[in-house]
Ligand SMILES: Nc1ncnc2c1ncn2[C@@H]1O[C@H](COP(=O)(O)OP(=O)(O)OP(=O)(O)O)[C@@H](O)[C@H]1O
């Protein structure tokens with residue numbers, strides 16, 4: 001007989017993974033997340049765990065709720081009027097939606113990079129020292145160290161070390177995006193959320209960001225939203241596929257792209273959608 | 275993009291089916307040429323060698339091009355991955371046909387009925403394995419390959435029984451040693467073709483289910 005049967009179907013809510021992972025391996029755990037923008041039910045019963053020091057990619061068609069989901073992780077939706085959320089997001093053992101949570105503290109531990117690079121209209125150096133200064137750090141020597149360290153981690157140091165005083169706006173798009181990553185790193189986050197960080201970049205700048213992600217995951221946990229499936233396949237360890245506000249399938253990236261269990265996932269990644 | 279890729283994959287699949295037709299014809303014609311001592315037929319099998327090789331490298335080039343152009347995923351990816359391996363197995367099957375055809379000339383006068391019946395019987399088994407493997411690929415369906423392991427075992431047993439029979443024949447008639455040795459070789463080639471059919475079945479299984487299996 002031929003051995004091996006097709007794996008039992010699992011749904012997006014990560015039953016398989018949770019069986020053989022230690023709870024400590026999860027940096028973020030989502031429990032029954034539901035989110036509404038007024039009466040638009042944008043996230044439906046999301047249960048997923050983000051694994052430490054890995055890259056997790058979120059894919060899915062436009063409007064399925066990817067950006068909404070990663071904004072949940074650092075309470076970025078709070079500022080949106082009409083937005084309501086139910087469920088728990090456990091980060092470092094605590095529900096970030098619980099009582100008496102310092103939202104600023106959460107955001108400083110879970111940084112975010114946006115689709116369009118958004119450097120502050122100030123010098124390269126000030127972009128990076130801004131966060132530490134807000135947190136009360138003024139010693140120029142320490143700030144210099146932070147600037148060099150973060151720019152190196154963001155693989156930008158060599159390109160800008162002689163123009164630290166120049167305006168960040170004069171950098172190329174790819175450099176600006178890496179500066180934003182360096183800025184996010186300056187406040188020593190544990191998790192980096194990236195919402196389509198390369199969609200406005202050329203292939204070379206994109207490749208740099210992708211390489212950077214591989215470097216970053218040694219120290220940080222990265223969650224990246226991308227429309228580029230090849231990118232998700234290339235750089236991530238885990239992939240979640242969302243559709244109409246639901247997490248349809250979540251699993252190891254190879255499995256999702258080589259042998260998805262859900263028909264919807266299969267249809268989406270093979271371009272047979274709609 | 276997705277549409278063009280699918281068209282490309284369908285055409286690739288059709289090419290594989292054509293190649294499969296050629297490879298199994300080469301094997302079938304070779305065995306028929308042997309059984310009927312048909313030298314012309316044997317020569318025509320040898321003449322197909324280049325055509326077979328051309329299929330092999332053209333399909334490979336086309337499959338690689340499809341991979342780079344479209345970066346297919348899931349079933350599309352698995353289909354192309356399967357094709358890249360299957361053409362190698364088909365190529366080998368066709369080549370064994372050619373190898374068998376090459377010895378037909380030397381076997382025209384001396385062999386006996388019982389030897390060819392053993393070969394013929396074995397060939398019928400092997401060629402039905404090949405046919406079922408190809409059909410499963412064509413239909414992306416794995417029911418027909420479910421019993422391949424048992425069927426391949428039978429082929430192995432046939433090979434050993436031909437071996438034993440032929441060895442005792444050699445002992446009886448040392449003058450027939452060269453031609454008996456050819457028969458042992460031919461049964462070995464057929465057994466290899468059966469193995470390649472199993473390899474094709476493994477790839478079809480992967481293509482359809484996404485899971486790797488080992489047959490025999
Ligand atoms: N600030 C907002 N106010 C009201 N509705 C919103 C807001 N942001 C998103 N939505 C709605 O929530 C749903 C999910 O949107 P979201 O931006 O999370 O999708 P997405 O998967 O990131 O899409 P895209 O790939 O286009 O970026 C959509 O129906 C969208 O219209």
Ligand SMILES: [Mg+2]
Pocket residue numbers: 066067068195225
């Ligand atoms: Mg978005």
